[in-house]
Amino acid sequence: MDQKNSKKEEINETNLNQSEDAELNEPVISDFTETNGPLENDNIEKLDENNTDDQEQLSSSENLSEPKDLSKALAEAEINLSKMHDAFLRAKADSENTRRRAKEDIAKAHKFAIETFAESLLSVKDSLEMATKIEMPTADSLKEGVDITLKQLNSAFERHRLIEINPIVGEKLDPMKHQAISMVEAEQDANTIVTVLQKGYVIADRLLRPALVTVSK
Numbered sequence: 001m002d003q004k005n006s007k008k009e010e011i012n013e014t015n016l017n018q019s020e021d022a023e024l025n026e027p028v029i030s031d032f033t034e035t036n037g038p039l040e041n042d043n044i045e046k047l048d049e050n051n052t053d054d055q056e057q058l059s060s061s062e063n064l065s066e067p068k069d070l071s072k073a074l075a076e077a078e079i080n081l082s083k084m085h086d087a088f089l090r091a092k093a094d095s096e097n098t099r100r101r102a103k104e105d106i107a108k109a110h111k112f113a114i115e116t117f118a119e120s121l122l123s124v125k126d127s128l129e130m131a132t133k134i135e136m137p138t139a140d141s142l143k144e145g146v147d148i149t150l151k152q153l154n155s156a157f158e159r160h161r162l163i164e165i166n167p168i169v170g171e172k173l174d175p176m177k178h179q180a181i182s183m184v185e186a187e188q189d190a191n192t193i194v195t196v197l198q199k200g201y202v203i204a205d206r207l208l209r210p211a212l213v214t215v216s217k
Contacts, residue, residue: 120156124149165200165211167193177202179210186216 127149134141157163165177171193173180177200178193186194193213200211 117156117160120159121153124152124156127152161204162208163202165202167196167211167213169193169195173213173215177207177210178213180215181212182214183217184214188216190216192216 127145131137131142131145131149137145167174167178169192170188172189173191173193179200181197184194186192188194192215194216195214196211197214198212201208
C-alpha cells in the first residue's frame with residue numbers, strides 16, 4: 001500500500017511539473033508573437049510607404065520635365081517654321097522679279113528688234129536723198145552715187161548677218177535655199193541651176209527668201 005501511494009504521489013508531482021512548465025512556456029510564445037509579429041508588419045508597411053513616396057516623387061518629376069521638353073520642342077519648331085516661311089517669301093519674290101524682268105526684256109526685244117538694223121539703213125537713205133538733189137547729174141556721177149549707196153547697204157547687211165544666196169551655174173538645186181521657177185533644156189546635169197533670176201537671203205542661218213532659179217531637165 002505504501003508503495004502504491006508513493007507511486008501515485010510521484011505521478012501527481014510529474015503531472016504538476018508538466019502543467020507548470022506548460023503554463024510557463026505559453027506566455028513566452030504569446031509574448032514573442034505579440035511583440036515580434038507586429039514589428040515585422042510595421043516594417044513592411046513603412047517600406048511600402050517609402051516606395052510609394054519614391055514613385056510619387058519620380059512620377060511628379062517626370063510630369064514636370066515633360067511639359068518643359070514639349071515647350072522647348074514647340075518653340076524650336078516655331079522658329080524653324082518662321083525661317084522656312086521667310087525663305088519661301090524671299091524665293092517667291094525673287095522668282096516674281098525674274099519673271100517680270102524676263103517679260104520686260106522680251107517686250108523690249110520685240111519692240112526694238114529692228115532698231116539697230118533701221119539705224120544702219122539711215123546712211124543709205126541719206127545717200128539716195130543727196131542724189132535726188134543734183135539738178136543735172138551725169139551718167140558717171142549717178143553710177144558713182146549708186147555704187148556708194150550699194151556699198152553702204154551691203155555693209156549694213158553684213159553687220160546684221162543678212163547674207164545673200166547667189167548660186168553659180170551648174171550648182172545642184174537645194175530646195176532649202178533655192179526655188180525652181182521652171183525647167184529648161186541645158187547641156188548640163190539634171191536638176192542643176194541654169195540661171196539665177198533673183199538672189200535669195202538668209203539672216204542668222206534662217207532663210208529669209210529663197211533664190212529664184214531655173215534648172216535643167
